[in-house]
Amino acid sequence: MSDRLFDVEDFNRQVWLIVSRIPEGRVSTYGQIASMIPPPEGVDPLRFDRLAPQRVGRALRALPSGSSVPWHRVINGQGMISLPPGSHAADEQRARLEMEGITFGERGRVDFSVVGWEGPEDDWLRQHGFLAPRPLRNPSAGDDAARLSLF
Numbered sequence: 001m002s003d004r005l006f007d008v009e010d011f012n013r014q015v016w017l018i019v020s021r022i023p024e025g026r027v028s029t030y031g032q033i034a035s036m037i038p039p040p041e042g043v044d045p046l047r048f049d050r051l052a053p054q055r056v057g058r059a060l061r062a063l064p065s066g067s068s069v070p071w072h073r074v075i076n077g078q079g080m081i082s083l084p085p086g087s088h089a090a091d092e093q094r095a096r097l098e099m100e101g102i103t104f105g106e107r108g109r110v111d112f113s114v115v116g117w118e119g120p121e122d123d124w125l126r127q128h129g130f131l132a133p134r135p136l137r138n139p140s141a142g143d144d145a146a147r148l149s150l151f
Helices: 008-019 030-035 045-061 088-099 122-128 139-149
Strands: none
Touching: 008 030, 008 045, 030 045
């Protein structure tokens, strides 16, 4: 994604606006947040879709100190915290999520069917020019079912 065609500050503001809508006790993913932001004019949609989740992570890292945007409610598509395990930031994110009642399984994953966010209201999305979010699903559910059917 060429930065010449991509306004990083505008993208960051869009990410922060969307993430601000995630309610306490719910999580979203980098990919789900990215799926709501339409590609900028002149940017290849496939390239945008591929790189936008990484840009969402960068936008959250660029939050001003003391921001009220609930960055900790955004995790990866595996249902896990993406920050380096054992790092201060990862420990802080997990502690914040647990304080909101979010539980992690023994593999360090959340259950999207329990705590996954469905996205903002349709009217809010239209008002802000965003797209409907990609639904969250538990990646392991389909994988486990496929593995079990082999035996």
